[in-house]
Amino acid sequence: MSLPLTRKDMNTIASPIRLVLLCLALAASGLLQACDPGPSEPAAGFEMPTFSDPLLAEGRSVWMGTCRACHLMGAGGAPAVTDYPNWQPRIAKGLPTLFKSPLHGIKDEDGQYKMPPRGGNERLTDRQIEAAVEYMVASVEFLHQQANRH
Numbered sequence: 001m002s003l004p005l006t007r008k009d010m011n012t013i014a015s016p017i018r019l020v021l022l023c024l025a026l027a028a029s030g031l032l033q034a035c036d037p038g039p040s041e042p043a044a045g046f047e048m049p050t051f052s053d054p055l056l057a058e059g060r061s062v063w064m065g066t067c068r069a070c071h072l073m074g075a076g077g078a079p080a081v082t083d084y085p086n087w088q089p090r091i092a093k094g095l096p097t098l099f100k101s102p103l104h105g106i107k108d109e110d111g112q113y114k115m116p117p118r119g120g121n122e123r124l125t126d127r128q129i130e131a132a133v134e135y136m137v138a139s140v141e142f143l144h145q146q147a148n149r150h
């Protein structure tokens with residue numbers, strides 16, 4: 001009668017567990033870096049700014065939850081927060097006009113939504129969407145100024 005699992009199999013199964021134990025040991029000794037999956041915030045090499053204004057602070061949390069998916073890196077043709085030249089003519093339209101786009105969504109020539117209404121998050125109130133727009137505009141300008149300082 002042969003055993004269902006060989007010793008080699010046991011080693012293969014055990015290795016992920018060993019890795020976890022190793023990470024726990026390293027964490028306990030303060031050497032966590034080796035196991036840290038990395039920062040959860042932008043892999044793009046910049047941090048999204050934080051503002052003390054309560055409206056912008058609320059806008060940031062809405063933006064992080066819903067708008068970031070497209071507007072951080074510019075997925076699906078969305079203007080990325082770091083793409084100042086793309087934002088300049090949009091910002092020039094003024095906030096009241098800018099509020100309308102995410103509230104109603106934007107369609108392409110085929111009638112498909114490029115940006116769904118409310119960024120796809122139906123639970124957001126108008127005020128939360130407006131706060132997210134204000135946060136995005138403030139961030140675009142902040143990141144642009146920051147880039148020019150270097």
Ligand code: HEC
Pocket residue numbers: 062063066067068069070071075076077078079090097098099101102106114115116118119120129132133136
């Ligand atoms: C599924 C991707 C996606 C998500 C999620 C998304 N957007 Fe967009 N957004 C786009 C695209 C694409 C455009 C550019 C459309 C165009 O101008 O053709 C855009 C453009 C915009 C603009 C500029 C509109 C203009 O009139 O020039 C604003 C403001 C904006 N988004 C705000 C938001 C906010 C606020 C959220 C979160 C609540 C959000 N977006 C979530 C894809 C997205």
